[in-house]
Amino acid sequence: MTQQGKTVAVVGGGYGGAALVKALDEHADVVLIEPKDAFVHAAGSLRALTQPEEWAERMFYPYDGFLKRGKHLREYASGVDDKGVVLASGERVEADYIVLATGTGYPYPAKTRTDSTEEALAHFKETHAELAGAARVLIAGAGPVGLELAGEIKAVWPEKQITIVDPAEELMPGYEAALRTELHAQLEKLGIEVRLGVTLDDEPAVEPGRAGAVAVTAENEPIEADIWFRAFGMTTNSGYLKDGIAPLNRRGQLPVTPKLNVEGHEHVYAIGDLTDMNEEKRASAAGQHAAVVAANILAQINGEAPEQEYQPSPVRVAIVPLGPEFGVGQMPSEDGPVQLPIESVIEWKGRDLMTGYFDAAFRLAPAQ
Numbered sequence: 048m049t050q051q052g053k054t055v056a057v058v059g060g061g062y063g064g065a066a067l068v069k070a071l072d073e074h075a076d077v078v079l080i081e082p083k084d085a086f087v088h089a090a091g092s093l094r095a096l097t098q099p100e101e102w103a104e105r106m107f108y109p110y111d112g113f114l115k116r117g118k119h120l121r122e123y124a125s126g127v128d129d130k131g132v133v134l135a136s137g138e139r140v141e142a143d144y145i146v147l148a149t150g151t152g153y154p155y156p157a158k159t160r161t162d163s164t165e166e167a168l169a170h171f172k173e174t175h176a177e178l179a180g181a182a183r184v185l186i187a188g189a190g191p192v193g194l195e196l197a198g199e200i201k202a203v204w205p206e207k208q209i210t211i212v213d214p215a216e217e218l219m220p221g222y223e224a225a226l227r228t229e230l231h232a233q234l235e236k237l238g239i240e241v242r243l244g245v246t247l248d249d250e251p252a253v254e255p256g257r258a259g260a261v262a263v264t265a266e267n268e269p270i271e272a273d274i275w276f277r278a279f280g281m282t283t284n285s286g287y288l289k290d291g292i293a294p295l296n297r298r299g300q301l302p303v304t305p306k307l308n309v310e311g312h313e314h315v316y317a318i319g320d321l322t323d324m325n326e327e328k329r330a331s332a333a334g335q336h337a338a339v340v341a342a343n344i345l346a347q348i349n350g351e352a353p354e355q356e357y358q359p360s361p362v363r364v365a366i367v368p369l370g371p372e373f374g375v376g377q378m379p380s381e382d383g384p385v386q387l388p389i390e391s392v393i394e395w396k397g398r399d400l401m402t403g404y405f406d407a408a409f410r411l412a413p414a415q
């Protein structure tokens with residue numbers, strides 16, 4: 048049974064928020080509060096940078112492609128209480144249910160640095176031109192983003208010299224040793240140099256993503272490059288919740304219950320990277336959170352008790368392509384962590400960056 052006339056305000060239209068507005072659109076009056084003009088499929092951004100002509104537009108899914116009844120307000124939230132959301136413009140949206148899904152920020156190019164698709168496309172093209180002319184690339188940060196960036200660059204320009212530095216002593220800490228062994232073997236095959244346990248003494252004087260003479264030292268060893276990228280520094284987008292609805296943890300994340308309510312608030316939920324859920328921050332988790340919250344809100348709208356609970360995976364999950372033909376991955380199974388064969392990494396993510404899945408979910412017709 049569905050019942051309309053209840054308002055659900057969803058703050059943030061990333062992986063979690065977009066899935067949620069789509070799920071609830073025909074069951075409630077959905078108001079999406081999101082400054083961007085399109086859902087951004089961030090997992091595609093590194094290939095959008097290295098192959099902008101073919102890939103950049105495919106990362107953007109305009110909200111009007113899948114929000115049929117609901118309203119989209121291109122605004123930032125600046126405050127939230129049990130009954131509604133205050134917008135940066137000063138206006139207020141009253142709501143029966145509120146879902147907070149404002150996620151995380153990563154330095155460009157991993158996530159865009161504008162709320163406009165047109166500007167984001169121009170940024171990718173501009174940085175692509177800077178990168179194209181650079182023979183030596185320095186990447187600071189050897190997490191999944193830094194590794195994927197290196198792989199995408201090598202797929203287009205195998206001759207470029209790439210160095211990745213990271214203060215951590217090992218790659219993908221917390222994952223199975225066999226995954227690390229495979230990862231090192233592939234990086235070596237691709238000719239990507241990884242220097243672990245190394246901290247840059249200073250940040251390069253050149254802006255990241257701009258061609259220029261990069262000259263830094265790491266533990267007194269000189270490193271030179273013609274361009275560098277920052278691939279570390281994820282921040283939770285929760286500044287608007289300070290002094291607000293519940294105390295944030297030291298990472299700026301919001302505490303949630305197993306039903307994904309913000310602690311102490313039966314009509315306010317949080318999903319995705321914003322939450323303090325003890326798991327790797329992933330788009331796949333955000334989508335699963337959205338399904339749980341959609342079911343709980345529907346139950347409440349229909350006068351029933353919300354019963355769905357979210358169980359985080361005890362196994363670390365990741366798929367890290369190194370371009371379209373290489374990469375590693377780990378998934379949970381009944382017997383614990385399972386390392387994905389390279390063919391599965393390619394099939395599940397590397398080849399099409401999951402655009403097949405997101406086209407089916409969020410596009411009226413696949414991009415030409």
Ligand SMILES: Cc1cc2nc3c(=O)[nH]c(=O)nc-3n(C[C@H](O)[C@H](O)[C@H](O)COP(=O)(O)OP(=O)(O)OC[C@H]3O[C@@H](n4cnc5c(N)ncnc54)[C@H](O)[C@@H]3O)c2cc1C
Nearest residue numbers: 059061062063090123124149150151319320328329330331
């Ligand atoms: C390069 C890269 C590759 C990745 N690959 C994968 C992968 O293969 N698989 C995987 O599972 N995960 C992957 N991730 C992680 C994934 O992107 C995140 O876990 C995911 O974005 C979290 O989704 P979310 O809905 O919580 O928030 P986000 O996707 O971060 O969306 C948050 C939204 O909130 C909006 N917002 C922010 N502040 C406000 C405000 N005050 N008011 C209103 N709106 C606001 C933002 O504009 C944004 O649209 C990748 C990340 C990167 C950067």
